[in-house]
Amino acid sequence: MKHSLRMKMNESLFLRDPELSELGKNIIKYSVQLISKQGFESFTFKKLAESIGTTEAGVYRYFENKHRLLVYLISWYWGWLEFQIVFQINNIDDPEKKLQKIITLLSKNIEDDKSTDHVNESLLYQLVISEGSKAYLTNHVKQDNKQHLFKPYKDLCKLIGDIILECNPKYKYSRSLASTIIEMAHLQNFFIQYLPSLTDFAATKSEHDIISFLNHLVFSSIKNAELQQSNKKK
Amino acid sequence: MKHSLRMKMNESLFLRDPELSELGKNIIKYSVQLISKQGFESFTFKKLAESIGTTEAGVYRYFENKHRLLVYLISWYWGWLEFQIVFQINNIDDPEKKLQKIITLLSKNIEDDKSTDHVNESLLYQLVISEGSKAYLTNHVKQDNKQHLFKPYKDLCKLIGDIILECNPKYKYSRSLASTIIEMAHLQNFFIQYLPSLTDFAATKSEHDIISFLNHLVFSSIKNAELQQSNKKK
DNA sequence: CTATTTTTGATAGTTTTACTATCTTTTTAA
DNA sequence: TTAAAAAGATAGTAAAACTATCAAAAATAG
Numbered sequence: 139m140k141h142s143l144r145m146k147m148n149e150s151l152f153l154r155d156p157e158l159s160e161l162g163k164n165i166i167k168y169s170v171q172l173i174s175k176q177g178f179e180s181f182t183f184k185k186l187a188e189s190i191g192t193t194e195a196g197v198y199r200y201f202e203n204k205h206r207l208l209v210y211l212i213s214w215y216w217g218w219l220e221f222q223i224v225f226q227i228n229n230i231d232d233p234e235k236k237l238q239k240i241i242t243l244l245s246k247n248i249e250d251d252k253s254t255d256h257v258n259e260s261l262l263y264q265l266v267i268s269e270g271s272k273a274y275l276t277n278h279v280k281q282d283n284k285q286h287l288f289k290p291y292k293d294l295c296k297l298i299g300d301i302i303l304e305c306n307p308k309y310k311y312s313r314s315l316a317s318t319i320i321e322m323a324h325l326q327n328f329f330i331q332y333l334p335s336l337t338d339f340a341a342t343k344s345e346h347d348i349i350s351f352l353n354h355l356v357f358s359s360i361k362n363a364e365l366q367q368s369n370k371k372k
Numbered sequence: 373m374k375h376s377l378r379m380k381m382n383e384s385l386f387l388r389d390p391e392l393s394e395l396g397k398n399i400i401k402y403s404v405q406l407i408s409k410q411g412f413e414s415f416t417f418k419k420l421a422e423s424i425g426t427t428e429a430g431v432y433r434y435f436e437n438k439h440r441l442l443v444y445l446i447s448w449y450w451g452w453l454e455f456q457i458v459f460q461i462n463n464i465d466d467p468e469k470k471l472q473k474i475i476t477l478l479s480k481n482i483e484d485d486k487s488t489d490h491v492n493e494s495l496l497y498q499l500v501i502s503e504g505s506k507a508y509l510t511n512h513v514k515q516d517n518k519q520h521l522f523k524p525y526k527d528l529c530k531l532i533g534d535i536i537l538e539c540n541p542k543y544k545y546s547r548s549l550a551s552t553i554i555e556m557a558h559l560q561n562f563f564i565q566y567l568p569s570l571t572d573f574a575a576t577k578s579e580h581d582i583i584s585f586l587n588h589l590v591f592s593s594i595k596n597a598e599l600q601q602s603n604k605k606k
Numbered sequence: 607c608t609a610t611t612t613t614t615g616a617t618a619g620t621t622t623t624a625c626t627a628t629c630t631t632t633t634t635a636a
Numbered sequence: 637t638t639a640a641a642a643a644g645a646t647a648g649t650a651a652a653a654c655t656a657t658c659a660a661a662a663a664t665a666g
Binding site: 176177179180268269271272274275276277279280283288291292295296310311312313314315316317318321322325326328329332333335336337338339348351354355358359361362 | 413
């Protein structure tokens with residue numbers, strides 16, 4: 139039997155729920171294509187409307203502006219990823235193994251998930267790598283945050299943070315380490331593709347190197363209790 | 373005696389060197405003000421021209437477009453920061469102490485440096501925190517990179533990476549760790565200001581916590597030799 | 607199964623942004 | 637002191653980012 143996965147999205151993100159109509163689903167589908175291929179800056183509702191075969195006004199009925207649409211796509215991704223993570227670590231007891239699994243899921247380009255028809259996760263992963271931080275790097279972060287637009291990201295960060303605490307309940311930087319893992323998995327990926335000299339992986343250009351790096355970084359830090367106090371004194 | 377510091381900038385960044393005229397210096401000065409206060413997206417050459425008291429065309433004589441101006445400002449910052457770092461670690465022999473100094477310089481909001489008249493470094497630091505990654509998160513990274521627009525960032529990354537290797541010549545991820553330090557010092561700063569639940573520092577909102585976190589993270593990883601091979605097998 | 611509501615399509619228009627062009631005046635530097 | 641370079645002033649274009657309106661089509665409720 140086939141299962142289909144549906145995210146429940148924050149309603150302030152859209153004017154009309156795009157998952158409830160063909161046009162809406164097309165807006166999602168084609169915006170992922172266009173943004174992942176040409177970048178968010180050169181993406182316009184006009185181009186989107188043309189590639190769908192509707193009009194600009196049609197798109198504006200679903201999304202207030204292109205930034206909201208971007209945040210929608212990215213939130214969708216975080217929600218989807220959290221589900222994948224929860225699913226995949228479900229039967230694992232060892233928190234360290236959980237964390238390793240998470241690092242892998244964050245670092246590896248994913249295949250298109252057939253249970254979500256209108257979203258190509260592989261393209262969406264590239265989109266989140268290149269455009270993800272633009273969701274919050276705006277002068278209206280505070281207002282957006284008040285509307286809980288970043289909840290999926292925060293939830294994921296908390297989930298990972300809590301697993302870090304399972305590994306070492308005395309670790310003091312669980313949230314910051316969690317956000318570091320998330321951001322760095324993506325950013326090292328971006329650097330490998332476009333600015334390889336900012337990484338050590340120019341030769342192989344392999345995600346496995348990112349995974350090794352992050353595992354080493356994360357577990358060294360989590361397991362190292364002694365330094366946590368002493369650094370402050372220096 | 374007063375010293376004045378002058379960065380030599382990549383000439384593809386501008387059409388006319390802004391450091392060589394009053395108008396040019398004003399473009400730098402006021403763009404830092406405007407972008408750091410209102411954000412890059414709402415920044416326009418028209419607003420800039422108005423606040424300087426010149427015209428849009430005047431600004432276009434110096435910079436091709438606002439993205440080039442942004443990259444100019446950010447490159448200037450990386451160049452300036454590298455100088456600060458080289459200056460401050462000059463008499464330090466212990467590479468670990470050097471690295472600690474660097475982490476501190478990256479994480480702490482800086483005071484306005486009087487040796488650079490037309491640039492307010494404190495504002496520029498906020499600008500780099502919020503807009504820094506927009507320099508390279510574009511669909512024209514590759515072309516920009518071919519024009520060496522990101523050289524100052526890469527140079528800094530190499531500088532830090534080399535010091536990491538001084539600490540432990542066998543450490544395998546010096547570049548990636550260096551870019552992680554740079555990015556995270558800024559991003560945790562951003563998160564503290566705008567999305568504190570992504571950090572562990574919501575209570576104190578203090579840069580010192582970021583410094584402690586990064587020190588712990590970095591030195592745990594650098595000093596932990598054993599894990600470097602074993603993780604691959606898992 | 608028809609009447610009513612909702613959604614979409616088609617068209618048009620406004621304001622702002624991102625630029626380009628041109629000409630004149632002022633400043634600078636040989 | 638004169639020519640070259642820079643700055644000021646003005647105008648204009650193309651595209652982006654919306655808003656508005658009205659008719660056609662589709663969904664749905666009674």
